[in-house]
Amino acid sequence: MIEVRGLAKRFGDKTVLDGVDLTLGQGESLVVIGGSGTGKSVLLRCILGLERADAGSIMWNGAPIGPDFMDRFGMLFQNAALFDSLPIWRNVAFRLLRRMPRAQARQVALAKLARVGLGPEVADLYPAALSGGMRKRAGLARAIAADPQVIFFDEPTTGLDPIRAASINRLIREIVDETGASAITITHDMGSVRAIADRVALLDQGRIRWQGTVVQMDAAADSYLQDFIHGRAPQSQSGV
Numbered sequence: 001m002i003e004v005r006g007l008a009k010r011f012g013d014k015t016v017l018d019g020v021d022l023t024l025g026q027g028e029s030l031v032v033i034g035g036s037g038t039g040k041s042v043l044l045r046c047i048l049g050l051e052r053a054d055a056g057s058i059m060w061n062g063a064p065i066g067p068d069f070m071d072r073f074g075m076l077f078q079n080a081a082l083f084d085s086l087p088i089w090r091n092v093a094f095r096l097l098r099r100m101p102r103a104q105a106r107q108v109a110l111a112k113l114a115r116v117g118l119g120p121e122v123a124d125l126y127p128a129a130l131s132g133g134m135r136k137r138a139g140l141a142r143a144i145a146a147d148p149q150v151i152f153f154d155e156p157t158t159g160l161d162p163i164r165a166a167s168i169n170r171l172i173r174e175i176v177d178e179t180g181a182s183a184i185t186i187t188h189d190m191g192s193v194r195a196i197a198d199r200v201a202l203l204d205q206g207r208i209r210w211q212g213t214v215v216q217m218d219a220a221a222d223s224y225l226q227d228f229i230h231g232r233a234p235q236s237q238s239g240v
């Protein structure tokens with residue numbers, strides 16, 4: 001349903017994306033991994049239309065991504081990115097308030113909060129009163145509030161301890177399965193990869209260097225991929 005072809009993006013004389021090809025199927029969960037600064041966020045920003053690509057195309061259901069897509073996607077931002085001045089329920093209901101009465105939007109927000117494990121007592125609190133894990137859950141409730149067809153997860157476990165990270169990963173996988181939404185996650189966290197991915201794509205030097213299932217990833221011969229998934233320094237740099 002999302003087709004990225006030949007995507008290229010430069011900043012000045014620095015080429016960040018250099019011909020990225022990616023396909024995201026209906027209901028599929030794709031996780032994009034890659035080292036720091038390889039362009040994962042730039043790729044996401046290009047897909048969302050926040051960054052203009054220099055070349056290539058991004059199609060959604062066979063047509064270039066346009067304004068209709070904006071009502072169809074949800075996004076969990078890194079660090080949840082809640083509005084500090086709004087209570088949690090209004091953060092969750094942010095996009096709903098444009099399209100339904102306030103009382104109804106609040107009901108939907110409470111239901112989405114319940115789905116991510118947050119009770120009604122959280123609804124009227126402000127983000128500052130929540131722990132990092134709770135904020136992440138509230139961000140997830142906001143991402144799914146408008147029943148999106150595509151959900152983007154930007155580093156969903158950053159800043160969480162391993163146990164909270166594992167529960168967020170599990171929640172993401174459950175939500176993707178339940179809603180039938182397609183998902184693109186960008187992360188360095190191999191725990192997220194294993195919990196969330198139907199398919200993994202490794203971004204390296206501006207291109208998709210490798211892609212496949214988690215089982216294929218574990219068996220892949222690509223030495224850089226193996227170094228990445230096992231957190232090893234490459235051979236050429238050992239002893240440095």
Ligand SMILES: Nc1ncnc2c1ncn2[C@@H]1O[C@H](COP(=O)(O)OP(=O)(O)OP(=O)(O)O)[C@@H](O)[C@H]1O
Pocket residue numbers: 011016034035036037038039040041042043188
């Ligand atoms: N607006 C911009 N202007 C100039 N350079 C940029 C801009 N945005 C990103 N870059 C550069 O593009 C490269 C890729 O950045 P990006 O944030 O996409 O990496 P990333 O893979 O998401 O990294 P990380 O995993 O560390 O978040 C970096 O070298 C960054 O400095």
